[in-house]
Amino acid sequence: MKTITNYNRTPKLTLIGAGPGDPDLISVKGVKALQNARVVLYDALVAEQLLDYAPNAIKVYVGKRANNHTYSQEHIQKLIVQYALEYGHIVRLKGGDSFVFGRGTEEINFVQLYGIETEVVPGISSAFSVPAAVGIPATERGVAEGVWVITGTTTQGKPSKDIAMAAQSNSTVVILMGVKNLPYIVEAYLQQGKEKLPVAVIQNGTTPAQRHVVGTVDNIVSLVKAYKIGSPAIIVVGEVVKNAQKLNAVVHQLNYN
Numbered sequence: 001m002k003t004i005t006n007y008n009r010t011p012k013l014t015l016i017g018a019g020p021g022d023p024d025l026i027s028v029k030g031v032k033a034l035q036n037a038r039v040v041l042y043d044a045l046v047a048e049q050l051l052d053y054a055p056n057a058i059k060v061y062v063g064k065r066a067n068n069h070t071y072s073q074e075h076i077q078k079l080i081v082q083y084a085l086e087y088g089h090i091v092r093l094k095g096g097d098s099f100v101f102g103r104g105t106e107e108i109n110f111v112q113l114y115g116i117e118t119e120v121v122p123g124i125s126s127a128f129s130v131p132a133a134v135g136i137p138a139t140e141r142g143v144a145e146g147v148w149v150i151t152g153t154t155t156q157g158k159p160s161k162d163i164a165m166a167a168q169s170n171s172t173v174v175i176l177m178g179v180k181n182l183p184y185i186v187e188a189y190l191q192q193g194k195e196k197l198p199v200a201v202i203q204n205g206t207t208p209a210q211r212h213v214v215g216t217v218d219n220i221v222s223l224v225k226a227y228k229i230g231s232p233a234i235i236v237v238g239e240v241v242k243n244a245q246k247l248n249a250v251v252h253q254l255n256y257n
Contacts, residue, residue: 011084011116015104017097017123020130022206023047030121037091039083041076045095045232047207054091058083073103077110084116097125101151101176125149127174130205130234134212135244138172143239146171152178152185152235159184167192172238179233182221189217189237198241203233214244 014033019025034040034053042051044063051059060079062071071079084090098104098120108118127149128138138147148166152159152175159181166173167188178185179201189197195218202212215223217237223229 009088011114012089012119013080013084013092013108013111013116014089014119014121015092015098015108016094016121017099017102017125018042018046018050018093018095019124020096020126020133020206021045021047021204023049025124025129025206026050027121027123030123033119033121034091034093036089038087038089040091040093041079041083042093043095046093050093057091058087073106077107080107080111081114081116084111085114094123095126097123100125100127100149126205126234127176130202131174131200131236131240133206133210134200134202136200136236137240137243138174140240140243144170144172148173150175150178152176152181164188164191167194167237170238172236172240175235175237177231178235179224179229179231182224182235185235185237186217186221197237198239200236200241200244201229201233202236203229203231205234212244214241 016030016033018030031053034050037054037057039058039060040051040054041060041062062076062079080090080092092107094102094104096102104120111118131138139145148169148171150160150162150166150173154160163175163185175185195216197217198214199217199220200212200214201220201224204210211229213223213227213229
């Protein structure tokens with residue numbers, strides 16, 4: 001293990017939201033915290049260029065993907081405590097915002113049991129920034145007066161029951177981690193007679209690998225299959241999705257073409 005000397009060993013955890021994927025979308029405060037880090041534990045969806053801000057820190061990959069968990073959540077929390085007590089300032093770098101399906105609260109609560117100081121640096125959530133990257137607003141006057149943000153897959157691997165409730169609403173619905181459960185999501189809307197409601201599925205949002213398809217409830221499953229859209233992706237359901245087609249030229253520019 002790499003050894004670092006001559007620094008303040010006072011244990012501290014800084015939880016940083018790295019943003020949706022584009023490394024330029026991290027906050028200045030997040031960059032400053034990385035520059036002062038002695039250890040950085042980072043997730044799968046974090047742009048690795050961000051690690052350059054911490055050239056002298058130990059980097060530990062603790063990413064979790066579907067069916068591929070390097071470490072369990074419990075193990076990650078124990079690692080944070082171990083490194084903080086040994087090295088001092090630890091940064092936990094998580095994609096998007098760590099308090100939006102990022103399990104940030106669990107990590108903060110665990111670390112504080114050991115009397116370790118904690119700080120949270122909010123990040124830009126993918127729930128709003130990724131749709132925006134293809135021209136889709138979360139709300140629009142006269143179209144959608146609210147927005148639901150729902151996980152598409154619970155800790156048990158099943159679709160969230162909130163999806164069926166959200167399907168009854170006229171609000172925009174943004175579903176994270178839901179591609180594998182897209183047929184279930186579609187069925188919830190079909191039961192409400194909303195087969196022509198617009199839907200977008202956006203893969204690798206805000207990165208050079210960004211791809212997306214736009215369709216309706218009754219054809220989105222076939223479109224996702226035809227264009228081989230996969231995880232990580234965000235699903236947006238609602239009339240606001242029509243803006244993705246209106247702003248097509250802007251979308252192409254944001255796709256780094």
